[in-house]
Amino acid sequence: MMTNLFSVFDPTSSIFYLPLNWLSTFLMFFILPLLFWAMPSRSLLMWSSVISTLHKEFKLLLGPLSSNSSIIFISLFSLILFNNFLGLLPYIFTSTSHMALTLSFALPLWFSFMLFGWLKNTQHMFSHLVPQGTPSLLMPFMVLIETISNIIRPGTLAVRLAANMIAGHLLLTLLGNTGPSLASSILFLLIFSQILLLTLEAAVAIIQSYVFAILSSLYASEVN
Template sequence: MMMNLFSSFDPSTGLNLSLNWASSLIPIIMIPPMFWFIPSRINMLWVKINLILHKEFKILLNHKSQGKTLMFISLFTLILFNNFLGLFPYIFTSTSHLVLTLTLALPLWLSFMIYGWTNNTMHMFIHLVPQGTPNLLMPFMVLIESISNIIRPGTLSIRLSANMIAGHLLMTLMGSTGTSLNIIMINILILTQILLLILETAVSIIQSYVFTVLSTLYSSEVN
């Protein structure tokens, strides 16, 4: 029983154990059948998507770091599958929790910072002061750039989780009013819910792409 609007996002809803996190492992079970028959339509589509992403990330990264595209494509795949799974009824949306999104964003950001400050120290200092900044504003610009750099993993994770939870809350809120509506309003509600589901599908793709592209841009800045 849903005690409040946010209880549907509780990892322990319905059970005393946090088994809902097992939904994040479902993509590992779902992916292998794509490669049982090669070239299957699903396999050809997925290879095409990977090639498009590889070309996109290759532009953002320099020529020495093109091998990183595989890591970012894998990150995109993980987020995309988990976003899609959250659209199915009674399946826990793991990407709507900061526990998962911050776990993805924070190690990436830390690794970029450690690599950048260790190997390209002067390059990282240059990034703290934009070109053409007056001498009087330099201390303030260093402070502002440092703060904006520190909050990057937080903004990455909050953006993903907030966008995923917002649409689900709206659909849950509208669906809970169905019992008090007449037949005409129920038909309108069903049509609205279908349109919201299409919108949420687009948001799932866009947010996984945005998360990955921003991570790629953060990586390109330290080289």
């Protein structure tokens, strides 16, 4: 039962042994460039205002690096948000529900932040391991705790995004599979609950992409 349940998230569709479901990750590169050749619309102006708002928030978090680095986190937010919303459409593979993609986002970012911090701001990175005012007896334990918390950061980022995306899809799948066995009077309640869950999943898609980008920018600000 569990194998069949999770098989809806398995990229098994292939031609010539190529996993075609992962191509949904790159659909934004075929759709978004068309906006630049179109007349200004309300959707394009709304997206421009979203990017402007995100740039202001990243500017506060990153400080002097905001002019050069904010575009990285805005692009990361856009890519994750687009893939999250694509997963809500029928017959489109949700790539952000797999650790293969989320860990590919989190691990290189975290590694680049750590490499930059230890090479350029070594003294700051050492001082960050021991919070100010820590007693001398607790310093070895604080160093150990801070080291472990830094190491597990890419894993927590990846698991948070994948788990939140797959949880709602599993619930929608479970409720949808019970539809044929229900009476007509109860079927209306099932459809109504499915619509509410779909609305909730749309909100989760926005929130999780925002949380991933904000936490990545916070990790970047700590090493500077």
